[in-house]
Structure formats: C-alpha cells, structure tokens
Amino acid sequence: MFRFIQASAAILTMGVGIAAADVQIQAGGATFPNPIYQEWIKDFGQVHNDIKIAYASKGSGAGIGGLLDKTFDFAGSDAPMNDEEVKKAQAAGGDVVEIPSVAGAVVLAYNLPGVSGDLKLSGPVVADIFLGKITKWNDPAITALNPDLTLPATDITTVHRSDGSGTNFVFSSFLSTQSDDFQTKVGFGKTVKWPNGQGGSGNAGVTQTVQKTEGAIGYIELNYALAQHVSFALLQNNSGKFIKASPESVSAAGEGAVKDMDEDKTLAVRLWSRDGDAVYPISSFTYLICYKDLSYLKDQAKAQAIVDFFWYATHDGQAKAPELTYAPLSSGVQQRVEQAIETITFNGQPLHPPK
Amino acid sequence: MTAAVEFDSEAITHNRRSYGEPAMRCAATASAIVILLMLAALLVVLFAAAVPSMRRFGMEFLTTSAWRPNSLPVLKMDARGKPIRDRRTGMKVVDHYDPPRFGALAPVTGTAQTALIALIFAVPLSLGSALFLVRIAPLWLIMPVSFLIEFLAAIPSIAYGLWGMFVLGPWMGGPARWDRVAGLVPMPAGIESRLSGFFMRISGLHWLAEQQIGGKTVPIPTTGRDILVAGIVLGIMIIPIITAISRDVLRSVPPAQIEGTIALGATWWQSCREMLKYSRSALFGAIILGFARASGETMAVLMVMGSAATIAASPFTAGTTMASTLAGEFPEAATNDLHRGALMELALILLIMSLAFNIIARYLVVGKSARTSAAH
C-alpha cells in the first residue's frame, strides 16, 4: 500500500513543475488574445526554461485591476486605459507602458437562410440597425447596399454582448463615430445599455443566439467567426470600399494609425474608422501593459523576463499571428513599440537598451 | 421553541468528570461564531466597495430600472439643432457628459422571478421523488435511483449553463414554443399565429406574449433565452439538494408514526401527508438551501438568459438576475469605482432580501413551535 502511494506520488509529480529557482510571472487580462498569448508563453518557455509565465484570461478590466493591485505583473487589455485608470496607476506605481501586441477585428455575423452571397453593410446602417431604427431586412437602406441580393421581409433581431467586454468597447466606439444618434443615445464603453435586442454571454453566447434566430445579427470577434465558420458581412470603409475582415485588412488599419501615435505620443490609439482603401473599419489593437519603472518588483530577473517576453511577443512571436487569425503589427507600429519597450527601467537602468 | 434536547443534559452531567465536555462546547461555539464572523467579513468588504454607489444614488437605487454603466456625451448644439464641430479636428464638441446610472429594480425582479420558477418547478418534483424513494421504491431500486439523483448534484454549474444554452434554450424557443397552440397540426404559419392570438385573447393570457417597452405594447419574440428557461435550469440544479435532504429526512420519520396513521385507517397518501407535516421544519430547511442556491447562481443564468435590464410580467422575456449581472460585469468593472460600487450594492441587496425572506418564510411555514422528532 505504501509503495503504491509512493509510486503514484512519483508519477503525479512528473512533468513541468515550477522549481524554486524559476522566475514566476503572473499576468492576466483580455480574453480576446488568450490563444496567441498562450502560444507565445509556451514558445518563450521552451527557449527560457526557467521563466514560468502564467496568463489568466479574465477580462480587460480585471487585467488592469490586477495591475493596479499589483497582483498581476503585466496585464492584457483590449481597451486602452482611460484617464481614471491612468491616474490610479500613477498613484499605485507610476506611469504605465501600453504596447499593442496584435490586432483583431469585430465582425457582424448574421443569420439569413436563403440569402446566398455576402451581405454588404455600412457603418451608419449598422448603427441604425442597433438603434432600432431599421427593423426589417428589406429596408431600403440595406437593399441599396446590396443590389444583387434579394433580402426577405424578416424582422431584424440584434444580438449584443450581455457581459462587459473589450469587444463591446470597440464595437460601440466604432458605432459612435458612425452615427451621432448612437453616440448620444448609447455611447461607448465596455458595458453599454443597448436599446433593444437579445443579449448573449461571450462570443459563444452571441454566436449561438444568432445561429438559432432567423434574421438575427450580432457582433463577434473575427477569429471566433473564422474558427466556427460563421458567415459575416462585408463592411464599407471610409474610402467607400466594401472590405471583408482579414488579418491583412486589419494590419492595414494599424499602419494608418502610426501618425496618430507620433502626434499623441501614445501607442494607445484607436484603430477603428481608419482611412485607407484596404482597411477594415472595425479593427482594434490589444495591448500589453506594465509599469514603466519595474523597481517595485525587487527582482531584476523578473523585470528582465517581462521585457524579454514583450520583445519576443512583438517580434519573433508575430510570425504566429496569421495562423491563429490575428493581425500582426505593421512595421511602423513595431518601431514605435520598440521605442516604448526601451523606456522600461529597473532601478534607473533600461532593461532593453536601444542598440 | 422546544430544543433538540428536551431535558437539560448539562445540569445532569455537570458532575461527571470529563475534559471532553468543555472542549466540545468550546469547539462548537467557536464554529458558530466563525459563521457570524464570515458574515461580518462579507459585510465589511461589500460596504466598503459599495460606498461610492450608495452615496451617489441613495434610495433611488432601489426603485429605478436604469442600468447604464457608461457616460453619454451630450453634444453642443447650434441654433439649428445641429452638432457643432471643432474647427481644428472636425470632431463634434461635447457639452457635458450624462453620468452613468444604475438601478437595482430589474435585477431584483429577475432574481425573484427565476428563483420562484425554480422553486415551483423543483419542490414538487423533489418531494415527490423523495416520497418515491422512501415509500414506493422496492429495495433494489433505492440505491441506484439515489445515486442517479446525487449524480445531478455533481454536474458543475458551467455544464448546466452550456447545456441550457445549447440544448434547452433552442428547444424551448423552437420546437417547444409555448405559443404554438396549433403546432401539432400542420398548417400554414400565418393561420397558426392567428389561431394562437385568438386563443390567448379569449383566455386572458395575452399578457404572457406582450410587454411594455416605452409605453407601447410590443409582442415578445420567443427565443428560448428567457426567464422561464433560466428558471427551469435553476430548478434542475436545485433538485438534487432538496431531494437528497428530503429523502434522508423522510427516512428518519419513526416507523411508529407511519404505522400509527395506517392503523387509524389512513390511505397511503394521507400517511405521506402526515410524514411531510411531521418533518416540515427539516423539509423547509432543505427548500431554503435550494432557494439559496437558486438565487445566488451566477454562471448558469449568465449563459442561459439573454440579459436585458427590462421588467415584464411575462416569463418569456429576457431579464437579468443580481448574481448574473454581478458575474457578467464585475471583471470589466474592476477599475471603475462607481460601476463596481453599484454591483456590490446589488450583492448587499441580495443579502438583505435573503435574510428577510428567510425570516418571514420560516415564521410562516414552520411556525413558532414546530420541531421535529427530537421533541417526541
């Protein structure tokens, strides 16, 4: 009996454990980039055997909250920190560095059986749909954009996210730029009050509801739509072209944002409603956030590991992005990211000094 | 209130030498105090977090159903009513921000509705099954059925949420739609809906299919993601608790009680009723535990019910409960003091409501002096 216990204990403890000398980093935040963050952590861990990073996908707000409470060493967030959060961070540990890691898109999934061919929509029309001003699929505003499709007279059921989320933030921000009415009636935020429609919990909930309700339209993340083979609409961008969301059209939006990064002196700029022919209009960055001065960690190896991971994620790791259907950072953005990483210090010394 | 121990055993035994006696008393009392401390810790943390919301909204929190966590910009308008644009950036100028507004009315009514439906669904089924296990089932059937029911208890709440979202919801919003009166007989959809409408009007049940939005009566789209489905899922979740405890409670009714009623000529059902009446205090405890679970469940309701801060009489509308609003919005609200405060205030209201419900219900159902077997 005792031998059995010994043997099973030995078997149970086989495998990648955490040795006492390992550097442990606890991070958390946005759920959207979780798949690629886990890939990066795995690959990074294979090169650096003694660095054990753990990322907990709990939501952007929980990520920033953890950073403020210093229970997370770095955070992931789909929405940049707002003024209130920046102030709190400055009180807690000083300035923060927000760098984009990858970009993604929000797409409009719809359920119209019997309509073959891709649906085309524009920003103002989508805003009116979600405001409840357009209630039927064969409304003139929609048919005008889709002259080659016959749309039925079904009622439109809008589906929104019932839980707070960065996707909400991006979508509502986009709609706020497309419609004054939307901006003043619904506004933008991680959680907003939608005037009508059904709520679903998470991408899965929204997708479920859309797929089971005829005539439904809902917003989900691009990589979710692609992985689950959900049909989604083409969206008209600022140049008037109808673009299908893809890693390329999202990266194009990133390049268009570089000039704002220089002007506003921050990398946390909006990626939606960007100008450009090949740009998909509802794109967004997702950010990695940490304090600029990592001296509070009291462990230089840990601080160095964080910076090395950020560097890995935004350079070597970018190669993994397209296969997981994320949009990699364009070169202009990557340059600004490098400059930002070089400002992270420990005891006054930058951890990744410029070459 | 008669105590479990009718006589004062301590007066009789206090002369008997024992070190175990004070130790046991100490340990038991300490554990009871631990429970009070748990509540104290909970109240402290909740109050501390809820202060920003309480200060801002006051009592209005309890009576309004608005729930808007973001601020709305109010644009500066010119004389013609068109928004003014900043000359340099081209962006519309914001006059001021309409601050976020929170109100507990929608989550509170949602919690009440779902918990009520869960109890209505679960209590008869559970008590019936408990009676089955104790009075009907042949010996060889008792073990397997008991285990099967306890198996239901082993299913995690996430699984119930996913099952409700993928199976029950679509079924109740599709093939099992309640308002398909003529659904069994194939006929064109137009006639079917007109027949349903006709039946509902004459039976006075039309309020089930309509709701008020902004003063207008609007038909409710039945999607299967509504309060009824959430209530049924919750009911299934609490069945194991109530059944398992009721089974043990009913099994402990002294055979003499049952035999006595039968000797007096009672039918099977009448003797069952006596059993239920005899143990009503303990059964009530079981039901309260089930109710507690139903009103506090977060994950399953979040996944099954389309959350909407609306209030309607019909259980076929989407709604939200206090626990699911908390669970859904808290991760994102972690840094916003007002939003977080409103959510914590919801938790406080839930606690107070539970307490009030418990006290009132216990008094009504069990009465002042009802106690179980120990008193006999």
Added chain:
Amino acid sequence: MANIKIAQAKATSQIMYGVCTACAVLIVATLVLITGYLLIIGLHSLNWRFFVNLPQSDSPGMRNSIDGTIILVALASLAGIPIGMLAGVYLSEYEAKSVLAAPVRFVSDVLAGVPSIVVGILGYELIVVPAGSYSGWAGAAALAFIMVPIVARTTEEMLRLVPASYREASIALGATKAGTILRVVIPSATGSLVTGAMLAIARVAGETAPLLFTAVGSPYLVHNPSQPFPSLTLRIYELSNEPSPEAQSQAWTGILVLIALIFLVNLSVRYFTRQRK
C-alpha cells in the same frame, strides 16, 4: 356520505402514488438527457493523454487541472467540513440556553445564498491583495466559505432527526453530553451527515467564479498551494471562451472528467462510511 369521502381519499391516494413515481421518473429522465448530451460531446476528446499531458504540450491535457481540483477541494474540505459540522452540532445540541443559535441559523441560510463570485471577491480583497499574489490557499479558503453554511445546516437538520430517546438513554447510562454527541448522536446519523458533506463537496468542486479571483489558474504542474493554482473548472472556463472547436471540445471533456471525479469521491466515501450491520 362517508363512503364517497373514503372513495375520494382512496382515489387521491392512487393518483398521488402515480404522481410521486412520475416525479422520480421525470428526474431520472432529465438526468439521462443531460448526461447523454455531455457524454456524446465530451467523449470525443477523451483519451489517455488528457490525464497525463499538461496544457502546453502539443496534445494538450488537463493533468495539472485534475490535480489542482483534487487538492483544492481536499484543502477546502479539511477546513469547511469540520467547522460546518461543529456549527451544526452547536445549532442542534446546544440550542437551549443559547442566544446565538437563532441568529447563526439565519446567517447560515443567508450565507448559503451568496453568489459565488462575491465569495471570490472577498477572498481577493482579504487574502490575495495583502499577500500580493494569487494562491491555492486563497482558493481553498473561498471554497471553504461556500461549504461551511451548507454543511452546518444539513448537519443540524440531520442531527435533529435523531430521536431524543437516544440522547436520554445515553445520559441515563452515565455519559457526558460530549460523549453522547460523539458516540451516540453523530454515529446514528452518519449516512445523512455524509449526504450533507457530499452535497457540499459536489457544489464546490464545480465552482468557477470563486477561483477566478483567488487561485486564478496556472498552466503548470503546481502542487504548492502558496502559488497560483490550477483547477478543472478554471481550465474549462478558459477553454469555453476560446474560438477553436478543439478548445471547446476539450472543455466538454473536462466537464465529463470533473463529474466523474466528483461521483467517484461520492461513491468511495459512501463505501467507507457504510453501516456495517
């Protein structure tokens, strides 16, 4: 006149007999439906690698999560069950001459209804933030918080069902009150007490929200509770939010394994505490 009433009573009795049987049948049928669904979807990804591999390997498994759940539930039970049972003993045996009993009973019922995410937030504010890091201890504490009210109330109700004559006889034979409780009252209610404990264990083993803010999960094999700790429920939650169908399939398999685990514990405890005649 009396004959009609008797006939009515007999008819009612027959009907209710059938109704009760129908209730049990309905519950078992629902269970079969749900379990069948879970089995069909969950068996797809189930293979031996699931139990041996870690999430970061090429064929990801849930070994660390399985270990994590077992350890967390064990730790939580070590605290939650004794405290709960002793509180139940207090409420049942020491109620006379006690001002605490009624309040503690109400508080217990109220605590049983606290949403599990609130318990998680409590654990976060009281344990994680002061310590500066997530830990298995915080997770176990949150789970124990949920267990205590359930165990306390079920213990109380089950002990109440023990006939007073047992206690009287024991005292008459010269035992102390503590001796009576330990050697007469509790042993005669063992089966029912185990029911309460099993209900509590099943409840906490399936909880996600309290662990989200306390143990927070980990992709590594962790057996030290002072570190961020993995759990099956956390891993299932994480996987169910991911887009790829493989991830979701794994989530369902995780649910199946979790149910099997809980059920195994239930069976084995019942076996070891069965009344030997």
